[in-house]
Amino acid sequence: MNQKSLSPWFWVPSLYFAQGIPYVLVNTISVVIFTKMGVPNGQMSLFTSLLYLPWVIKPFWSPFVDIFKTKRWWTISMQILMSLAFIALTVTLPKPDAQMIASGTTPISMFTITLILFVFTAFASATHDIAADGYYMLALTQNKQAEFVGIRSTFYRIATVFGQGGLVYLAGIIEQKYDNIPLSWTVTLLGASVIFALATLYHTFILPKPALDKSSLGEEKATAGTIVKEFGKTFASYFAKPGVVLAIIFMLLYRLPEAFLVKLTMPFLLASKEVGGLGMTTDDVGIAYGTIGIIALTIGGILGGLYAAKVGLKKALWIMTLAMTLPCSTFVYLAICLPENFYAISSAIAIENFGYGFGFTAYMLYMMYFSEGKLKTSHYSICTGFMALSMMIPGLFAGYIQEALGYVNFFWMVMVCCFATVAVAIVVYRKIDPHYGTK
Numbered sequence: 001m002n003q004k005s006l007s008p009w010f011w012v013p014s015l016y017f018a019q020g021i022p023y024v025l026v027n028t029i030s031v032v033i034f035t036k037m038g039v040p041n042g043q044m045s046l047f048t049s050l051l052y053l054p055w056v057i058k059p060f061w062s063p064f065v066d067i068f069k070t071k072r073w074w075t076i077s078m079q080i081l082m083s084l085a086f087i088a089l090t091v092t093l094p095k096p097d098a099q100m101i102a103s104g105t106t107p108i109s110m111f112t113i114t115l116i117l118f119v120f121t122a123f124a125s126a127t128h129d130i131a132a133d134g135y136y137m138l139a140l141t142q143n144k145q146a147e148f149v150g151i152r153s154t155f156y157r158i159a160t161v162f163g164q165g166g167l168v169y170l171a172g173i174i175e176q177k178y179d180n181i182p183l184s185w186t187v188t189l190l191g192a193s194v195i196f197a198l199a200t201l202y203h204t205f206i207l208p209k210p211a212l213d214k215s216s217l218g219e220e221k222a223t224a225g226t227i228v229k230e231f232g233k234t235f236a237s238y239f240a241k242p243g244v245v246l247a248i249i250f251m252l253l254y255r256l257p258e259a260f261l262v263k264l265t266m267p268f269l270l271a272s273k274e275v276g277g278l279g280m281t282t283d284d285v286g287i288a289y290g291t292i293g294i295i296a297l298t299i300g301g302i303l304g305g306l307y308a309a310k311v312g313l314k315k316a317l318w319i320m321t322l323a324m325t326l327p328c329s330t331f332v333y334l335a336i337c338l339p340e341n342f343y344a345i346s347s348a349i350a351i352e353n354f355g356y357g358f359g360f361t362a363y364m365l366y367m368m369y370f371s372e373g374k375l376k377t378s379h380y381s382i383c384t385g386f387m388a389l390s391m392m393i394p395g396l397f398a399g400y401i402q403e404a405l406g407y408v409n410f411f412w413m414v415m416v417c418c419f420a421t422v423a424v425a426i427v428v429y430r431k432i433d434p435h436y437g438t439k
Helices: 012-036 041-050 058-067 071-092 098-103 108-139 142-178 181-206 224-239 244-253 256-270 282-311 313-337 342-371 376-429
Strands: none
Touching: 012 041, 012 071, 012 108, 012 142, 012 181, 012 256, 012 282, 041 108, 041 256, 041 376, 058 108, 058 224, 058 376, 071 108, 071 181, 108 142, 142 181, 142 282, 224 376, 244 342, 244 376, 256 282, 256 313, 256 342, 256 376, 282 313, 282 342, 313 342, 313 376, 342 376
């Protein structure tokens, strides 16, 4: 097959599907695995939140992906490394006994190797994000980039449904059939490993080799001094931007309620009624949260984008702030009433996810707005670091707070955090260009 004439349909969908799988595995599936294995919420939340770190510090090494080798080389190399890490996860996953799991006292230290492999995968996945996005821009013309931007987003979301929905559902079915939680996740991770390895093999042969995909240095040699100097210029110019302190506060606090909520959602759905949870089965959680919830999130994001394009960021900010905050109350309802009806639970999850998807549009647009300027690509990359940090910091403490307060009071605390979202929205509103984002 002639790679030069190869349609982007042959590789764009599969590339972004592959980009989504490791992110979901590290940041979502890990939560379910540790929860199902009986690790207490405090330890689970702390260590899984630390897995966000590679995405927080990603801007510090993203220039190296430009300087050394090609984007294609980085993309395929990271996929190979992640394939090996997935296989190692499958082989080394601990098998605590049923009594330990039921008691909820499984020590996180039992999962030391698992955590090391998750950290390795997280760094490889963050590097893959940098390389794949750069490759996309080099391999396609601007017209084709615009044409396929919706396709890449769609297949990234499909990967999310595949992970949070499909893999969790599969683990639940195996768990019910064999009454063996470690076995269910071993088999599930094995399935994910095979699929990802096949995608890697496919990309090794199918990804085109664009003429523009080369080291940014050309024939030059990078010196440590040159690299440090360029890094310094980029970061100095970012922190010299007008209103940078306010922008950072907005990026850290706008999603504060969701940052607490998302870390304890799955543990709450899976926890028994005796400890204040909903007592759902793993496969039901895969459908309700991993499938219905993600579909609602996607629809919310699409409608949010259309609305913002019509009225602009400034006018959209208020309704998006309300969409980000008010639906959190659905989890207060779930924690107080503890409904058993699957459709009632799924509806509440869908409402919360839709609101978050709609409200998150304002967050993304604000990062783009603040990044405008000569170095907008580098500055936007720094913004994404703060975006990851906004989820990581609350997550470090969320589990311990929930253990101290219980689920009902924890979700009331999430509602109190909504005032932070409203407060930062009020402050940045006055600084936003009323015409930004409009046609």
